[in-house]
Amino acid sequence: MTFDELNLIPPILRALHEEGYTTPTPIQQQAIPHVLDGRDLLGVAQTGTGKTAAFTVPILQILTQTAKLENHSHSRIRCMVLTPTRELAIQIGESFAAYGRHLPLRHTVIFGGVGQLPQTNALKRGVEVLIATPGRLLDLMNQGFVDLRHIEVFVLDEADRMLDMGFINDIKRILPKLPASRQTLFFSATMPGAIQELAGSILKPNPVKVAVTPVSSTADTITQSVYMVQKNDKPELLEHILKDKSIKRVLVFTRTKHGADKVVKTLAKANIPAEAIHGNKSQNHRQRALSNFKAGSTRVLVATDIAARGIDVDELTHVINYEIPNEPETYVHRIGRTGRAGADGVALSFCDEEERAYLQDIQKLIRRQIPVVSDHPYFSVFVVPVPLSGGPAIQRPKGPAGRAPRPGRGQEARAPRPAGGSAQGSGRGAGNGSGRSERPAAASGGRSTSANANRPAGGRPAGGGSSTSGGGGGQRRRFRGDGNGR
Numbered sequence: 001m002t003f004d005e006l007n008l009i010p011p012i013l014r015a016l017h018e019e020g021y022t023t024p025t026p027i028q029q030q031a032i033p034h035v036l037d038g039r040d041l042l043g044v045a046q047t048g049t050g051k052t053a054a055f056t057v058p059i060l061q062i063l064t065q066t067a068k069l070e071n072h073s074h075s076r077i078r079c080m081v082l083t084p085t086r087e088l089a090i091q092i093g094e095s096f097a098a099y100g101r102h103l104p105l106r107h108t109v110i111f112g113g114v115g116q117l118p119q120t121n122a123l124k125r126g127v128e129v130l131i132a133t134p135g136r137l138l139d140l141m142n143q144g145f146v147d148l149r150h151i152e153v154f155v156l157d158e159a160d161r162m163l164d165m166g167f168i169n170d171i172k173r174i175l176p177k178l179p180a181s182r183q184t185l186f187f188s189a190t191m192p193g194a195i196q197e198l199a200g201s202i203l204k205p206n207p208v209k210v211a212v213t214p215v216s217s218t219a220d221t222i223t224q225s226v227y228m229v230q231k232n233d234k235p236e237l238l239e240h241i242l243k244d245k246s247i248k249r250v251l252v253f254t255r256t257k258h259g260a261d262k263v264v265k266t267l268a269k270a271n272i273p274a275e276a277i278h279g280n281k282s283q284n285h286r287q288r289a290l291s292n293f294k295a296g297s298t299r300v301l302v303a304t305d306i307a308a309r310g311i312d313v314d315e316l317t318h319v320i321n322y323e324i325p326n327e328p329e330t331y332v333h334r335i336g337r338t339g340r341a342g343a344d345g346v347a348l349s350f351c352d353e354e355e356r357a358y359l360q361d362i363q364k365l366i367r368r369q370i371p372v373v374s375d376h377p378y379f380s381v382f383v384v385p386v387p388l389s390g391g392p393a394i395q396r397p398k399g400p401a402g403r404a405p406r407p408g409r410g411q412e413a414r415a416p417r418p419a420g421g422s423a424q425g426s427g428r429g430a431g432n433g434s435g436r437s438e439r440p441a442a443a444s445g446g447r448s449t450s451a452n453a454n455r456p457a458g459g460r461p462a463g464g465g466s467s468t469s470g471g472g473g474g475q476r477r478r479f480r481g482d483g484n485g486r
Contacts, residue, residue, distance in 0.1 A: 006032050009061050011102035016057075019098060025050035027212045032058045035185065040207035042199055043187040046336055049212050055081075055155050055185050056095040062153060062183075063128055064103050075126035080148060080178075081155040082132055082171065084162050086111040087290060092131045092157070105129060112136040113282055120145050134162070134170035141177065148177045156202070159188035159195050168198065175202060190329060218332055218366050222339035224347045226359065226370045231352040233378040234322060235266040240377065241320070241348065242272050242300065249293070250318040252302045253334050255325065260302045263322060267300060274300035277308065305330055308337070316340075321349040324358045328365040348373075353380075 338345025
């Protein structure tokens with residue numbers, strides 16, 4: 001299917017062709033016809049599936065056609081998109097600008113953390129599409145700058161992140177201000193009970209349901225691997241991996257804001273420029289860090305899950321889980337930021353002893369064993385991967401076991417030295433270059449790792465740019481996901 005087959009008006013088709021896209025993604029194929037028919041829609045889709053265009057494109061057509069029929073004024077807000085973060089709001093605004101470039105519709109984006117004067121001036125001039133974050137929207141509504149009585153289409157985007165960030169009560173304060181006759185489009189990557197309840201309360205009965213890319217799946221284009229490592233050795237392992245200059249652009253995930261800042265400081269000491277993006281950073285700082293990362297001036301961006309939601313960066317070659325998430329679905333979301341649109345990507349995860357259960361949950365969810373990289377100077381056999389249910393459990397070697405010897409600064413990494421006659425253990429003590437005393441193997445049962453060596457980080461060619469679908473000279477670029485206005 002092509003966009004030409006979706007009954008879109010010529011100005012929108014022209015804009016899409018100018019962007020270089022002819023083939024819609026699955027969610028666009030499924031959602032656009034129903035939205036054009038005026039149906040309420042419940043979309044379950046992750047970032048990177050093209051869901052932003054799945055609602056921006058038909059909304060632009062609806063507003064254009066109804067404006068001609070009813071002679072609407074630019075001074076009325078006819079569509080509102082509510083989204084949890086400034087970054088997502090800006091990206092959605094870019095989508096409306098790109099696909100509506102040949103239409104007379106006006107839009108603006110409002111969000112907190114910056115002065116409101118430019119935003120209120122835009123509202124005074126009149127807009128038909130408003131993209132907003134909940135806090136600033138309520139603020140400007142209370143000041144009388146925003147009137148929602150004429151809304152024809154309402155989009156609630158990233159509903160599960162709204163819940164995570166504590167915006168549900170704000171949403172409940174906004175909903176009564178919307179006309180009951182509106183069309184509602186509801187999008188969420190996951191559907192926990194509270195989100196299902198919210199969807200049921202704001203959608204009309206029997207909405208169209210669209211679900212793509214189940215959360216349990218990971219793209220085949222992503223090479224996944226796990227590094228078993230002591231928790232205290234994670235900073236040095238990250239530095240060791242990032243010395244590989246073939247890793248051009250990497251997104252590093254931590255579980256906490258404090259952890260993200262700590263990683264940035266550690267990398268700065270190693271002369272590896274990095275920036276952090278999380279909820280405690282100012283809006284200006286977050287946007288600057290994201291812009292630097294997209295432009296390539298910052299090689300490493302360290303982020304928490306909430307702050308990173310919606311980040312879509314061209315040629316993102318690597319994702320590193322510095323800390324493994326405690327929710328397996330989050331792992332799928334994280335690594336899905338690379339390997340998009342058929343491009344190659346690499347996902348590396350650092351697993352310490354406390355995170356073994358998280359790793360097991362992830363492997364159960366994605367139904368695959370993640371290969372273990374053992375050929376690195378911080379490999380720890382105290383931390384062993386848990387085999388998938390029914391898989392073979394390789395016995396731990398007897399006698400003391402530890403990690404591979406750690407090189408001193410400026411020294412070459414040495415291969416692990418066997419301990420107790422086993423090729424899997426390595427002695428730990430005076431000769432390991434770490435200055436640490438030997439300690440006994442952790443009592444974690446009879447399981448151990450097969451220590452299947454994987455390619456070193458960055459060992460496969462980086463997958464830059466967008467891929468194509470089709471073959472030969474008639475290749476068609478697949479319409480990509482949510483970021484950068486796409």
